[in-house]
Every structure is written in structure tokens, then in C-alpha cells.
Amino acid sequence: MRLSSIVLPLAMLALLASAGCKQIPYSPLPAPPTGIRYEPGANSAGIARMSETELLRQKRLAQGGDKRAAFNVYRHLRSVENDDAQARDWLILAADLGHAPAQYNLAQIGMYEQDSASALYWAKRARASGYAHAAELVQSLENPE
The missing domain is CATH 1.25.40 (Serine Threonine Protein Phosphatase 5, Tetratricopeptide repeat)
Structure with a gap:
């Protein structure tokens, strides 16, 4: 690879970047x-x-x-x-x-405490709220092996 094939595109990028860009002042957004x-x-x-x-x-x-x-x-x-x-x-x-991670945490707590009814209830709520792994948890609770 020739040096000119690298230097020329970099020089063009630097020229384009400096020609049309203006400084945009940074102002942080307030905390939600x-x-x-x-x-x-x-x-x-x-x-x-x-x-x-x-x-x-x-x-x-x-x-x-x-x-x-x-x-x-x-x-x-x-x-x-x-x-x-x-x-x-x-x-x-x-x-x-309706906080999905809280619902999932409660399902996990129910499993830990061997309260399958509570675990299943909260796992289904987490699944309805769109929590990623809740569907798998509901399936494993409904179909224990």
C-alpha cells in the first residue's frame, strides 16, 4: 500500500471537516x-x-x-x-x-422462597411488561421438569 493512497483521503477529510463545520456549544441537559x-x-x-x-x-x-x-x-x-x-x-x-425489572426480581424472590404461586404471578406480570427473560421463566415455572 502506498503512503499517498492513505495521506490524500485523510487530507481531504480534514479539509472538508474544517470548511463546513461550525462550533455547536455544548450545554448539558438537566437530570430527568x-x-x-x-x-x-x-x-x-x-x-x-x-x-x-x-x-x-x-x-x-x-x-x-x-x-x-x-x-x-x-x-x-x-x-x-x-x-x-x-x-x-x-x-x-x-x-x-408496572416496573418490569421489579416484577422480575419479585419472581426470582418467589422462586428462592419456594413460593411458586408468587413467582409465577410476578413472572407473568414481567412478561406482560416486556421483560426480556420473563417468558423463559414463565415457561419453566409452568412446566417444571
Whole structure:
């Protein structure tokens, strides 16, 4: 391969890029209403923590019907505060609101606790919500070998 066959196309690209492009100013978009706003330096063993203010904001959003916020509260309580009992209440709320990963998690919990009726109920809800692996789980629960 000749050097001129590489240099010429690169030079053409540089010329075209510099000729017709104008600078577009970058402005970051604000966080979505249900996105978590972490405080700088609020970490616990590498896990980002929500501030008390943010946790309250997420709880209010969830109580208003926001399924993502309910799941955010569940994850915070489960991973940061290790409060499984309270976290499960928020997981159930998220699932009731239609959050497919929460529904799938509850199906997995039902399997772990050997509650096949609960596992099947939540797996079917997750499948109806479009969760990727829920159909396989429903099939395995309906047709145990």
C-alpha cells in the first residue's frame, strides 16, 4: 500500500471537516425528574449514596406513581442501608406500578422462597411488561421438569 493512497483521503477529510463545520456549544441537559442526584463525595464502600433530601424526593415521586423512583428507593434501601424489609415494600410498589425489572426480581424472590404461586404471578406480570427473560421463566415455572 502506498503512503499517498492513505495521506490524500485523510487530507481531504480534514479539509472538508474544517470548511463546513461550525462550533455547536455544548450545554448539558438537566437530570430527568426521576434521575438520582447524588451529592459529591457521598459514597459508602464505592456505592453512591442518595442524600436524605434526595431519598425523600424519590419517595415522594414514587408515592405519586413514579415506578422508576420506587425502584430507586428499593435499590438504595437494599444496597446502602441494608434494610431488606423496608426495601421489599418499595420493590412491591415499583412492581405494582408496572416496573418490569421489579416484577422480575419479585419472581426470582418467589422462586428462592419456594413460593411458586408468587413467582409465577410476578413472572407473568414481567412478561406482560416486556421483560426480556420473563417468558423463559414463565415457561419453566409452568412446566417444571
